[in-house]
Amino acid sequence: MEYTTLGSTGMEVSKLCLGCMSFGSGHDWMLDEEGGAELVERAIDLGINFFDTANVYSDGESEEILGDVLAGYDRDEQVVATKVRFEVDGQRQSSGLSRKTIEQELENSLDRLGMDTIDLYQIHRWDYDTPVEQTLRALDDAVRRGKVRYTGASSMWAHQFAEALHTSDRLGLERFQTMQNLYNLAYREEEREMLPLCEKEGVGVMPWSPMGAGYLTRPHEEFEATTRGEHESGVGRPYEEGGGKEVNERVQELAAEKDLTMAQVSLAWLLHKEWTRPSSGRRASSTWRRPSKRSTSTSRTPNSTTWRNRTSQSACRATSSRRHRRRRRRGRRGGRWRRRVER
Numbered sequence: 001m002e003y004t005t006l007g008s009t010g011m012e013v014s015k016l017c018l019g020c021m022s023f024g025s026g027h028d029w030m031l032d033e034e035g036g037a038e039l040v041e042r043a044i045d046l047g048i049n050f051f052d053t054a055n056v057y058s059d060g061e062s063e064e065i066l067g068d069v070l071a072g073y074d075r076d077e078q079v080v081a082t083k084v085r086f087e088v089d090g091q092r093q094s095s096g097l098s099r100k101t102i103e104q105e106l107e108n109s110l111d112r113l114g115m116d117t118i119d120l121y122q123i124h125r126w127d128y129d130t131p132v133e134q135t136l137r138a139l140d141d142a143v144r145r146g147k148v149r150y151t152g153a154s155s156m157w158a159h160q161f162a163e164a165l166h167t168s169d170r171l172g173l174e175r176f177q178t179m180q181n182l183y184n185l186a187y188r189e190e191e192r193e194m195l196p197l198c199e200k201e202g203v204g205v206m207p208w209s210p211m212g213a214g215y216l217t218r219p220h221e222e223f224e225a226t227t228r229g230e231h232e233s234g235v236g237r238p239y240e241e242g243g244g245k246e247v248n249e250r251v252q253e254l255a256a257e258k259d260l261t262m263a264q265v266s267l268a269w270l271l272h273k274e275w276t277r278p279s280s281g282r283r284a285s286s287t288w289r290r291p292s293k294r295s296t297s298t299s300r301t302p303n304s305t306t307w308r309n310r311t312s313q314s315a316c317r318a319t320s321s322r323r324h325r326r327r328r329r330r331g332r333r334g335g336r337w338r339r340r341v342e343r
């Protein structure tokens with residue numbers, strides 16, 4: 001495994017981040033607790049130390065599964081990222097980026113993860129109803145209180161991200177250190193505005209769906225052959241626009257020529273972009289390599305930021321009262337999950 005520095009944070013992460021969106025019972029194609037645990041263990045075995053989840057993934061189940069597995073490992077060695085913005089479990093107040101939502105959802109995420117601090121807390125999208133200044137102040141307070149180490153953002157217009165960075169600089173608040181956006185061989189729109197902005201601002205980039213949610217892992221006519229592929233076609237992501245089919249065919253040719261899988265070719269393309277660290281999803285483990293002796297990439301961004309008062313690196317153990325609350329809530333949730341699976 002190769003490691004690199006995440007944007008201007010100074011924090012070292014594996015170049016591959018394990019995306020945990022596929023953990024839980026939100027859709028048929030997702031992995032249950034056992035499947036998720038197996039994947040996380042395999043990832044750690046291969047040297048991955050960077051995990052991405054969100055409060056909304058299977059209404060918090062993903063965070064619970066990830067937190068449970070990581071509890072068996074040295075928390076200090078892991079970098080955990082989660083997100084806030086979308087509605088969880090039909091609860092109106094869990095949606096958006098107001099101070100109320102951020103404070104409540106942060107506590108809920110910490111509780112489900114069984115941790116005292118989240119390494120990277122990301123806003124999942126822009127909130128058109130809350131002034132960005134309020135969101136940034138709430139996030140800044142979370143950092144001051146030691147609940148969050150760094151903040152990040154995900155998929156928005158570049159002008160919005162620029163406004164957020166400018167506002168935090170103007171007010172002396174924590175600025176977003178990462179951008180998690182859709183970027184892969186079949187979707188390169190981000191090269192126009194967002195990626196140059198991130199490069200200029202020293203923001204770390206963590207592309208989501210690095211293999212186009214499966215589109216870049218098999219011939220395009222077979223994309224819908226899996227349960228996930230069928231689901232993704234319904235979501236309507238623009239993989240086929242702007243020459244996606246031709247790109248897919250070229251990946252097929254290259255994979256055959258080099259005796260690799262299409263997934264390997266697609267990931268390799270991203271890994272050769274200096275600004276990116278792909279978040280891989282389920283099944284990506286077949287493309288990973290066992291860690292060699294810790295080799296650190298030289299792609300550190302020249303732009304470094306000074307960090308004030310970061311919280312203790314060892315303050316991330318689940319407290320007994322938190323564990324107790326989680327168990328109690330699990331007891332309540334058990335029925336709900338089972339009901340959903342049965343439906």
Ligand SMILES: NC(=O)c1ccc[n+]([C@@H]2O[C@H](COP(=O)([O-])OP(=O)(O)OC[C@H]3O[C@@H](n4cnc5c(N)ncnc54)[C@H](OP(=O)(O)O)[C@@H]3O)[C@@H](O)[C@H]2O)c1
Nearest residue numbers: 019020021208209210211212213214217226228281283284
């Ligand atoms: N910030 C956001 O808004 C956002 C949005 C989406 C995702 N994410 C993050 O990004 C992570 C990854 O997203 P993703 O799952 O869409 O990424 P992806 O890696 O592009 O797609 C994963 C899918 O590709 C197929 N696949 C993966 N590895 C394969 C292999 N080796 N061989 C063949 N097929 C393979 C599987 O689909 P089949 O079963 O169909 O083959 C799998 O479900 C998520 O877990 C989440 O953390 C963030």
